[in-house]
Amino acid sequence: MKKCLSILLACIMLLSLFSLSGCHGSRGMDEFVIPEEFDDSRSFEITFWAKNDTNKTQTDIYHKAISDFEKIYPNIKVNIRLYTDYSKIYNDVITNISTNTTPNVCITYPDHIATYMTGINVVVPLDELFENENYGLGGTRVAFDSVSREELIPEFLDECMISGTYYAIPYMRSTEACYVNRTYVEKLGYTLPETLTWDFVWEVSEAALKKNADGTFAINGQNVMIPFIYKSSDNMMITMLRQKDAPYSTDEGAIGIFNDTTSELLLDISGHTKSGAFSTFKVSGYPANFLNAGQCIFAVDSTAGATWMGSHAPLSDISEDKFVEFETEVMTVPQFDPADPKMISQGPSICIFNKEDPQEVLASWLFAQYMLTNDVQIAYSETEGYVPVTSRARDSAEYRDYISRSGEDNGLHYYVKIKASELLTENTENTFVTPVFNGSASLREAASQLVESVVKSTRRREAVNDEYIEKLYSNVTSLYRLDSSGASAAVSGRDAKDLGPLPKESVILLSVLAGVWVLIGAYYITEHVKKKTGQNS
Amino acid sequence: MKKFLALMLALMMVFALAACGKQAAPAASDTDVKGEGVMTYEEYAAAAIDDPVVVETYVQATQSWWDNTITVYSQDKDGAYFIYNMACSEEDAAKLVPGTKIKVTGYKAEWSGEIEIADATFEIEEGSYIAEPLDVTALLGKDELADKQNMKVAFKGMTVEDSGNGSAFMYNWDGSGSQGDDVYFTVSKDGSSYSFLIESYLCSSDTEVYKAAEALKVGDVIDMEGFLYWYEGVQPHITSISPAA
Numbered sequence: 051m052k053k054c055l056s057i058l059l060a061c062i063m064l065l066s067l068f069s070l071s072g073c074h075g076s077r078g079m080d081e082f083v084i085p086e087e088f089d090d091s092r093s094f095e096i097t098f099w100a101k102n103d104t105n106k107t108q109t110d111i112y113h114k115a116i117s118d119f120e121k122i123y124p125n126i127k128v129n130i131r132l133y134t135d136y137s138k139i140y141n142d143v144i145t146n147i148s149t150n151t152t153p154n155v156c157i158t159y160p161d162h163i164a165t166y167m168t169g170i171n172v173v174v175p176l177d178e179l180f181e182n183e184n185y186g187l188g189g190t191r192v193a194f195d196s197v198s199r200e201e202l203i204p205e206f207l208d209e210c211m212i213s214g215t216y217y218a219i220p221y222m223r224s225t226e227a228c229y230v231n232r233t234y235v236e237k238l239g240y241t242l243p244e245t246l247t248w249d250f251v252w253e254v255s256e257a258a259l260k261k262n263a264d265g266t267f268a269i270n271g272q273n274v275m276i277p278f279i280y281k282s283s284d285n286m287m288i289t290m291l292r293q294k295d296a297p298y299s300t301d302e303g304a305i306g307i308f309n310d311t312t313s314e315l316l317l318d319i320s321g322h323t324k325s326g327a328f329s330t331f332k333v334s335g336y337p338a339n340f341l342n343a344g345q346c347i348f349a350v351d352s353t354a355g356a357t358w359m360g361s362h363a364p365l366s367d368i369s370e371d372k373f374v375e376f377e378t379e380v381m382t383v384p385q386f387d388p389a390d391p392k393m394i395s396q397g398p399s400i401c402i403f404n405k406e407d408p409q410e411v412l413a414s415w416l417f418a419q420y421m422l423t424n425d426v427q428i429a430y431s432e433t434e435g436y437v438p439v440t441s442r443a444r445d446s447a448e449y450r451d452y453i454s455r456s457g458e459d460n461g462l463h464y465y466v467k468i469k470a471s472e473l474l475t476e477n478t479e480n481t482f483v484t485p486v487f488n489g490s491a492s493l494r495e496a497a498s499q500l501v502e503s504v505v506k507s508t509r510r511r512e513a514v515n516d517e518y519i520e521k522l523y524s525n526v527t528s529l530y531r532l533d534s535s536g537a538s539a540a541v542s543g544r545d546a547k548d549l550g551p552l553p554k555e556s557v558i559l560l561s562v563l564a565g566v567w568v569l570i571g572a573y574y575i576t577e578h579v580k581k582k583t584g585q586n587s
Numbered sequence: 588m589k590k591f592l593a594l595m596l597a598l599m600m601v602f603a604l605a606a607c608g609k610q611a612a613p614a615a616s617d618t619d620v621k622g623e624g625v626m627t628y629e630e631y632a633a634a635a636i637d638d639p640v641v642v643e644t645y646v647q648a649t650q651s652w653w654d655n656t657i658t659v660y661s662q663d664k665d666g667a668y669f670i671y672n673m674a675c676s677e678e679d680a681a682k683l684v685p686g687t688k689i690k691v692t693g694y695k696a697e698w699s700g701e702i703e704i705a706d707a708t709f710e711i712e713e714g715s716y717i718a719e720p721l722d723v724t725a726l727l728g729k730d731e732l733a734d735k736q737n738m739k740v741a742f743k744g745m746t747v748e749d750s751g752n753g754s755a756f757m758y759n760w761d762g763s764g765s766q767g768d769d770v771y772f773t774v775s776k777d778g779s780s781y782s783f784l785i786e787s788y789l790c791s792s793d794t795e796v797y798k799a800a801e802a803l804k805v806g807d808v809i810d811m812e813g814f815l816y817w818y819e820g821v822q823p824h825i826t827s828i829s830p831a832a
Contacts, residue, residue: 106763132765335699339819367699368819506706509637510694 079171084182085408088191094413095127096154099142101398103354104134105365107433111426119420122193126413128155136162136398140491147172152403154414160210160483161491163217163401168488174402176216179415187419197422201442209483210399218399220439221421222430224354225393225474225481226285226383229337229466231347233376234258234269245388246381248290251278251348252318255327258347270374274345278328279337281351283505284498285394286330290315292394292482293386298497303487305532307497308523316504316519323508332498333505339367344374350383352396353435353470360466380469382477395474395481397436428452432462435470444475489532496530619643619663622712625690628665636697640704644668645716646687647739648814648826650788652680658788659683660737660814660824661691662718667737669816671696673707688714701817702736720812728779732821740815740823742783744831745774747807755803767792770800774809783811786824799828 098116102108109132116128131153133139140162146152147169158166166173180199184191188198199207202220210218228246235242238257243250255277260268267275280286287307291298294315297306322328331337337349338358349359357365360378385391400421402414420426427443430436432452438444453472457465474481484490503522508514527533621627625643626634634640644661651657656672657680670691675683683689693707720741726732727742750757756772758764760782770785785800792798803809810832813825 102763104759104761104763106761109763132763132768134759134764134768333696333698339699372819506637506694510639511637 079404079406081171082174082404082411083408084178084185085412088185088412088416089409090125092409093125093127094410095129096410096414096417097129097131098417099131099133099139099153099156101133101136101139101157103434105357105433108430111429111433114429115421115426118425119194119417122420123413123416126417128417133157140165154403154405154410155418156401156403157221157398158218158401159396159491160212160218160399160486161494163399164212164486164488164490166401166403167212167217171404173217174404174411174415176210176219176402176415180216185412185415192416192419194420194423196419197440197442201440202422203439203441203444203478205395205478205481206439209395212486218401219418219422221398221400222354222427222436223395223397223439223474224352224434224436224470225395225477226282226289226350227353227356227435227470227473228381228383229341229349229351229356229359230379230381231341231344231376232379234344234347237269242379242381243388245391246348246384247388248384248386251384252322252327254347255322256325259326269347270344272343272345274340274343276326276329276334276340276346278322278348279330279334279340279346279350280328280501281331281337281349281355282498283330283332283501284494285396286350287312287315287497287501288484288494289383289392289394290386293392299485299487299490299493301485301487303485303489305493307493307500307532308527312500313516313519316500316522317514319501320504320508320514323505328505330502330505332502333509336367338363341378342366342374343368343372344376348384353474354397356380356435356467356470357433357464360464362460362464363466364460364464378466380466380473382473382480391477391480393477393481395478395483424448431471435467435474437471437474492530493532496526496532499526499529618665622690628663631668631695632666634695636695636702638695639693640695641690641692642668642704643688643690643712645714645718646683646689647685647718648789649680649683650786651791652677653788657683659689660739660789661689662716662737662739664716664718667718667735667739667815669701669703669737669814670707670709671698671703671705673704673709675709679711682711686715686717688712688716699818700820723815724776727776727781727821732815733817735815736817738815740813742774742776742811742813742823744808744810745776745781747803747805747809748773748775748780749805755805755807756800766801770797772800772803774811781821783813783823783825786816789814789824790826796825796827800825803828 100112112130116130120126120128136159139156139158143152143156143166147166152172163173180187182189188196206220206223210216210220230242232242235254238254240254258269258275258277262268266273269275288298291311294311296311297309299305299307319328337346337351338355340346341349341359342361342363357363361373361375382391383393400418402411402418405411422440424443424446427438427440428446428449431438438449443449453468455463456468457463500522504514507518621643625641631640631642644663646659647662648660649657652675655674655676657675658672659670661668661670689709690712691704691707691709693704696703696705718739720739721735722741722743723732723735724743726735747755750771750773752762756770758766758768758770760771767787769787771782773780773782785797790796808831810829811825812827813823816822816824
């Protein structure tokens with residue numbers, strides 16, 4: 051019996067070892083190693099998940115880039131999947147990591163990459179690829195005029211570094227701008243300062259609420275006026291905290307957002323919401339629609355949304371008859387210290403997912419590099435208030451000519467759009483990004499939730515006070531799992547549910563381990579019973 | 588034979604009584620009797636934006652469940668309620684089939700002109716009702732159309748126009764999308780054009796209506812049914828397309 055049990059246990063242990071090696075394979079792929087040579091004799095089919103701003107010109111540019119690239123590399127076919135929302139890409143990638151069906155190349159935010167990296171070797175580190183003499187940035191064997199590392203704008207490249215390693219390349223950059231109805235500001239008796247301050251924006255916004263006897267607003271004669279609308283409430287809170295030099299998070303992922311400065315800011319936002327001076331996109335709608343209809347004076351949105359802003363905006367969701375004539379000013383977001391302006395840097399980056407075949411990964415990297423060439427960079431940046439991420443594009447005669455022709459027409463040279471681009475190029479050194487760690491995406495959602503909750507509760511006539519804020523902090527901490535277990539372990543509720551069932555190998559391993567324990571138990575009991583029986587006899 | 592006839596007569600009497608029974612309560616089919624603490628549609632319509640609301644209504648359709656929320660097109664016998672991102676487990680979402688009666692607690696909200704119930708929770712109640720589509724073709728372009736917001740509606744004899752790119756439809760509003768995204772198309776009546784769409788979260792690319800929209804040709808004259816959604820003006824979410832009767 052003992053022998054039999056020993057053999058069984060040994061077999062199970064061996065099986066466990068095999069299972070463990072199987073699990074290693076499913077938890078992560080082998081580290082990517084750059085092939086000596088790209089295999090031109092083989093055909094590759096890669097997928098590219100791309101984000102556009104619901105903008106036909108942008109999707110046309112993606113298609114042209116793919117077509118041009120396929121002419122240079124006829125053995126690489128690129129299949130594009132279009133998205134209009136970063137969060138949708140994020141959720142789809144998370145879902146596909148568990149089934150090992152990630153795209154090859156993907157437009158993304160560094161915050162999201164940090165979550166993707168919880169899988170082993172899922173995202174390809176790019177440091178060695180950058181430096182590779184043959185296929186790296188400016189590599190000698192790249193079949194097109196690849197940009198060199200020195201040509202990437204350093205601030206934008208640095209944003210793609212996570213824990214000391216590059217996991218993405220920047221694709222386009224934007225910031226936030228405040229699009230101002232200068233006509234109404236001056237009609238209210240104010241003069242726009244060189245740099246907008248929060249105090250100025252709040253003061254003018256409150257002044258704009260004066261009503262006529264018939265109940266319409268005096269400034270526009272309409273029934274609707276929300277003087278100040280912020281599109282991205284997460285950016286609003288993050289930017290305010292950075293400007294105040296108040297905690298948000300550390301580089302290591304320690305959460306600092308729940309502090310006294312945040313509380314003060316939230317109570318201030320509540321006060322201006324109560325008067326009707328402030329609202330957000332999530333609560334009321336797109337700032338552009340209100341601005342263009344003369345129902346908003348300060349509209350904060352991305353520079354990548356500039357073509358929607360202003361009396362003569364080339365893109366619009368409101369009908370022609372709702373437009374109101376006014377002068378549009380493009381300014382930096384409001385500041386607490388105008389002498390030390392701070393604004394967020396945002397915009398798409400590109401990451402590469404690891405695959406079993408290193409040649410396929412190399413093909414992906416070649417395509418990603420192609421997105422940095424002038425043809426793509428200049429064309430795409432001209433679709434919105436983006437700026438190219440390479441000095442080669444920014445310094446090119448073609449791009450300079452484009453910028454110099456601001457205001458020539460309300461299409462390609464729409465002055466609001468070009469001014470929005472210039473806002474970023476003139477302020478690149480004043481931009482910042484938030485620390486990236488596994489959980490930073492959840493923290494960003496939490497920042498948004500704080501503002502949105504306060505705005506909604508205030509509008510619903512709930513008491514927003516210290517007690518409310520305390521409870522809100524507790525709820526948000528719990529909802530986004532920002533508690534003491536550490537944000538680095540936090541994945542938003544949405545992500546957690548998407549991880550899917552346990553991999554088959556893990557189930558086998560757990561079953562085998564359970565079997566071992568059962569047999570050990572059975573062996574122990576059998577021995578115990580034998581001993582007892584022996585003693586009794 | 589006598590026995591057979593007697594049995595037949597008895598059965599006919601039972602059926603007749605049942606039919607009479609149905610006719611005997613006309614009031615119940617005309618309007619809804621609301622539970623305690625529940626608003627009538629009139630009270631809901633009169634409520635201010637951001638006010639708390641409690642309504643009893645019937646599911647007419649839902650968008651796809653996502654992230655523990657579901658968006659519901661609902662209607663009672665007096666009016667319609669669009670319930671945006673209502674808290675709902677995946678298990679409960681499966682129970683929200685057309686006709687299901689639900690009691691909804693939330694806040695009245697307005698987003699870009701669309702009146703909706705936000706931050707809502709719900710409970711399923713006994714009862715069932717499926718609304719008949721209301722023909723609002725004659726109201727297009729008139730202010731009264733807004734009074735029918737979110738209702739199940741029908742449009743008759745409308746002509747498909749060029750969507751702006753030479754074709755009868757576009758994926759996304761400007762053609763920037765691909766199959767699977769919302770399908771936009773332009774239809775006209777009496778010289779005025781309107782933008783309608785197939786909302787992909789309501790009717791995905793494998794539904795009949797989505798395929799029908801993809802098969803539209805400029806000049807087709809069609810009848811449609813859908814929900815009277817609003818975004819900076821009327822923007823119906825179409826659920827069926829057929830050649831004009």
